[in-house]
Amino acid sequence: MALPRHLKNGLTPLEIEFLAENEPIEIAAAIDTRQDLELIAGTLPPLRPLQLSQVPLWLAISLKKKHKCSIVPPQWMSVESLQKSLSDEQEHLQFSTLPYHYMETAQILLENACDDIPSPDSVRKLLKDLRETRQAKARMGVAELDASNVQMDNIGLMEINEIRPFFTKAFYELQKLKPAGQALDTFGGSTQDYGGFDGTASLGSTLPETSRFNRSTTHGSRGDAR
Template identity: 30%
Template sequence: MSTGTFDPDELEFLAEDIFVTIIPNVKFPIFYMLSGDIGPMEPNIPVEVPLWLAVHMRQRRQCRLVVPEWLSLEALMEQKDRELKLDLFGEVPGPFYVEMSQIILDNFTEEIPDSNKIRRLVKDIIDIRLSKLRGTVGLHVKKSEMYAVVNNITQIELCSLRNLLTRGMDQLDMLKNAGLHNAGGASQSFSDDSSALEVSSMNPS
């Protein structure tokens, strides 16, 4: 079901545009793409390609992936520890690290020996960060702060909460401003009503 904003699937699609390094074992001339040229590829010479092309070539057994450094067991352990220690959100390897790890773990099983452990670590990190996010949001709504600054958060993490939070804040805002415009008297409450009608005609549901 679509939630109206970015779905995890759509984010995965966007993540496939991130460049990774592969070692091809075939020869290709330059690919001329709209987003830029890729290649040329020579056997055993590392080359940077978008993730989708890496997956495509891997399925045809035409390349091997150089696994990104952040997807190793040690790096993820370190990240998990950091997340546990910090109250705020820690640095992440990239804007699409969750999606990328999912794609890489699905398609490049041979390159990653501890894929199960890594999968679990990534899940742990997301869970820690999501619980932090929920805590922050809960506090934010409770204390009715004007704004909140959140650094180092990625799209996929926002996915779990975005609509709920924005609609909830909308409702809170409506409750806070209830009757504010027409406290003066009857004539003003009239104009207030007409503006409400305009708004409703703009939002046919």
């Protein structure tokens, strides 16, 4: 309750970046560890020079900074597949299929392992274009926002997080403007989940309020209590 507002609305971009660092990525190690790597999250098989192995992104970045490996950029980050995603994005109304953590992964890789990515500049440009196209789509989503739900498949975590404070608040206000009778129908059990991030409002809990001004029920319940 007492959190500052920018923390109340869910995750901060830095926290999301931290979460993304747990995603697996392929590296070609330049060292031989000879033994299993025992990490809190699990045990990794030993790294062998010039062999590809899957490690979490944070480990890959850490090794990369020590010049102990080269990172194999994920398939979707190549120029061709980004171009394909972009044209998909522009043609279709839905969001194109990109990994959940695409913005964060791309940013981390471009920042730390720029030399492992072929033509980083065009990758950067394509990612920017993609992001802008997707942002425009999220904006269209506002128009389709109604009192029951809004569907956005394939949207990334960073993108959700960006629109979350605005959408949840708007959603909550829209629910309130619904006349009392209709509001009851639109509350499913699942809508309650949204409340947690908002900090102020649980969408499912307006039931008592809507019936409070229904005179017959007020009379009935008070009468019984006496």
